[in-house]
Every structure is written in C-alpha cells, then in structure tokens.
Amino acid sequence: MPRTLGMKCCTTPAPMPRHDLHCHSTHSDGLLAPAAVVARAKERGVDVLALTDHDELSGLPEARDAALAAGITLICGSELSVTWRGITIHILALGVDPENATLTDGLAGIRAGRSTRARRIADALASAGIHGAYEGAMRYVTSERLISRTHFARHLVAAGHAREMKDVFARYLTPGRPGHVAHDWATLSQAVGWIHAAGGQAVIAHPGRYRVNAGGMRRLLAEFRDTGGDAIEVLSPSHTPAQYVEFATHARVFGLRGSCGSDWHGPGESWMDLGELPDLPMGVVPVWKDW
Ligand code: AMP
Ligand code: MN
Ligand code: MN
Ligand code: MN
16 A cells, blocks of 8 residues: 555544634623633634624724634624615624725714614613613613613513513514614625625625525525625524525525524523534535635
C-alpha cells in the first residue's frame, strides 16, 4: 500500500468548526453583555460565532475584543426587522462592515420607530387594563437605543400577568392580542440592499415562525432570492426536526445557502443553548462556504 494512502487512513479528520450564527446581547434583548456571550460560546465549544443584535451593531467592538482574547472567530452581524406583505420577518446580516454608513443609517431608521411603538404597546395594554407597562418595560431595557417586545414580556411576567415568556407573547404581544400593535419596519429589498452594501450576506431568520401558508412561503423565498438574498436559517430552535428537512429542501430548490443559529437570548430564557444545534443537513451549501 502506498505510504501516503496508509497515512491518510490513519489520520483522524479535523472536526468541523462549530458555527452558531444567531444570538443576542444586552445591546438588544439579550441578558448578557457581548463579552459574556462570547465567553459562554467559547465554553460551549463554538468556533465561529455571529452576534446578531436586533437592528443594532453597537455590541460588536466588545464582542470582537472578547473573541480575539478567547481565540474564537467573531462574525459581525445583526438581525434586521422587516415588514413583508403586512407580516414581520427577520433578516440576519452576516459578515458586515459595522462602519458602513448605508447599513448604520438604515438600522438607525429602523430603531427610531421603536420608541413610539413602545408607547403604543403600553397604550394598548392600558386599554386592556394593564397600566404602567412602559415604565415597567423600561426597567428591563439594557440599551437606551433599543426597546423591544421582549422587555415588555419580562415586565409582564415579573408583574404576574403570565407565568413565562412564551405565554406572555401568546396572550398579549402577538397579532390579534391586546398588547400588539401594527408597525412598519424596513422593506425586504432595503434590508438586503443595506446588508450587501456593507459587504455581508442576507439570511432569512427562523422561516418556520412566519404565519404564511405553503404558497406564501414560496413567494417569500422567491422574492428574497430575486432581491439577492443569500441564505435560509435552516437550523433554529424555532424549527422542529421535520422543518430542518423542509427548509433544507427549500434552500436547495431556491438556490439559497443554509445557516444555523441558536437565537440565544440568555440563561434560563432560551431552551437551546449556544452551539447546541446539529450539523446542517446533507446537500445544503453552508452560508460560510466561502469564508
Ligand atoms: P420586537 O423586535 O420588539 O418585535 O421583539 C421580538 C422579540 O420578541 C424576538 O426577537 C424574540 O426575542 C421575542 N419573542 C417573540 N415571540 C416570542 C415568543 N413566542 N416567545 C419568546 N420570545 C418571543
Ligand atoms: Mn429577540
Ligand atoms: Mn428573530
Ligand atoms: Mn434573534
């Protein structure tokens, strides 16, 4: 047997780097500061981490320093709020230049709408008999630049209006419920355009969460691809194993790459921890293929 062949079969292949490309810090609605998120990712065996705070890039310098010290790779990211045909969808930006003015201006525009929306959420809750929710939510806000439904949810749970986070969304904060208000975020083409202007890839986050039927999902994916979108988040704690297969198939059919992310928000709040996802299904081109 040739020597090289003999060596080859005795060499253990290097393990695939573990990617977690979706998580949050105190710069949006996560519970830990960026450096603490990075430290936990390192502990949990993540090799490549994307910090993707909602509509925000301000946590990235701290995360980058922490990643350098910990010896893991940080991907600069964000999770952009978008309105598509009247529903809210989330588009992850991966590998962006955080200094890019087109992106930073776009995100500032999205964030600007959050304060008035928060007042409207509080007014809607007050009409349903829950008073003082704005002040209550503000006690949970960790960045003066960003207030989200999560902060309302934490307050409502603490105030005894629901037992846990998922109940409070189902009872008060989702479409058709007393504390939900309609809001116009960025458009799909704006979000994809800003992400590309900043040199990044655009990924549809947790597609299994959107309230669309099969035809609506195909229209969303087709429009996303035609706008220049790059990938689908195939693996997400919002998906069942059957949906892993379903979205892997969509990725192949629509010519999109696949991504994976724990969407981790903090200890005790997210049922999947950093780095906990399985490998991408066979046949899906990873979003990181050319990194
Ligand atoms: P916002 O961007 O202000 O509309 O807030 C959206 C955030 O609320 C998401 O990023 C999640 O962190 C959180 N969220 C939405 N739905 C749920 C749910 N059913 N259970 C727990 N958290 C949720
Ligand atoms: Mn969130
Ligand atoms: Mn999301
Ligand atoms: Mn998220």
